[in-house]
Amino acid sequence: DTAVSQTPKYLVTQMGNDKSIKCEQNLGHDTMYWYKQDSKKFLKIMFSYNNKELIINETVPNRFSPKSPDKAHLNLHINSLELGDSAVYFCASSRLGGGDTEAFFGQGTRLTVV
Amino acid sequence: DAKTTQPTSMDCAEGRAANLPCNHSTISGNEYVYWYRQIHSQGPQYIIHGLKNNETNEMASLIITEDRKSSTLILPHATLRDTAVYYCIVRVRRSQGNLIFGKGTKLSVKP
Numbered sequence: 001d002t003a004v005s006q007t008p009k010y011l012v013t014q015m016g017n018d019k020s021i022k023c024e025q026n027l028g029h030d031t032m033y034w035y036k037q038d039s040k041k042f043l044k045i046m047f048s049y050n051n052k053e054l055i056i057n058e059t060v061p062n063r064f065s066p067k068s069p070d071k072a073h074l075n076l077h078i079n080s081l082e083l084g085d086s087a088v089y090f091c092a093s094s095r096l097g098g099g100d101t102e103a104f105f106g107q108g109t110r111l112t113v114v
Numbered sequence: 115d116a117k118t119t120q121p122t123s124m125d126c127a128e129g130r131a132a133n134l135p136c137n138h139s140t141i142s143g144n145e146y147v148y149w150y151r152q153i154h155s156q157g158p159q160y161i162i163h164g165l166k167n168n169e170t171n172e173m174a175s176l177i178i179t180e181d182r183k184s185s186t187l188i189l190p191h192a193t194l195r196d197t198a199v200y201y202c203i204v205r206v207r208r209s210q211g212n213l214i215f216g217k218g219t220k221l222s223v224k225p
Binding site: 042 | 160217
């Protein structure tokens with residue numbers, strides 16, 4: 001069983017569209033994350049979320065919003081897509097805690113905006 | 115910004131030990147050192163972490179200096195499948211502990 005799974009794996013869409021990326025974890029973790037990896041391969045945190053707190057990286061445009069229907073899912077909604085949104089998006093999860101918890105990552109969703 | 119410094123790239127011969135250094139001179143006493151790797155086109159994979167003692171698991175060993183200002187990840191018998199970008203991360207000790215990735219070290223294992 002895949003621990004953290006994302007769908008779709010590839011997403012090609014036109015500018016201005018609204019799209020969602022789904023993420024599910026079966027590890028029983030409390031905290032989930034979204035990361036963005038741009039063309040220069042830098043991995044940057046976008047959101048971290050548990051059932052009590054959403055932390056948003058201040059550089060993330062408000063066109064991006066996480067939605068969590070339950071503890072095992074954290075979906076990423078993107079409105080009015082722009083060319084610069086093209087990247088690979090990774091979902092991750094970990095146990096709630098301090099520094100002593102490892103994170104598990106999904107295989108990524110490659111988003112291409114044309 | 116990442117709180118670690120790593121060489122941009124390294125080569126290693128297949129079957130030999132790969133030693134990947136990391137400097138984290140501003141590490142705080144309650145911060146952990148984590149290592150992750152990212153094989154091409156895949157999600158980052160956890161390798162190992164430690165606080166101040168050396169650690170070993172089935173994948174690697176982590177050697178942390180006594181002053182905790184640097185560490186070394188050791189892959190004892192590198193294989194071609196270990197070719198990846200290796201990230202050394204100092205884990206911010208918050209309730210949700212975001213991982214802050216730097217540029218990492220591109221390790222190339224050669225036959």
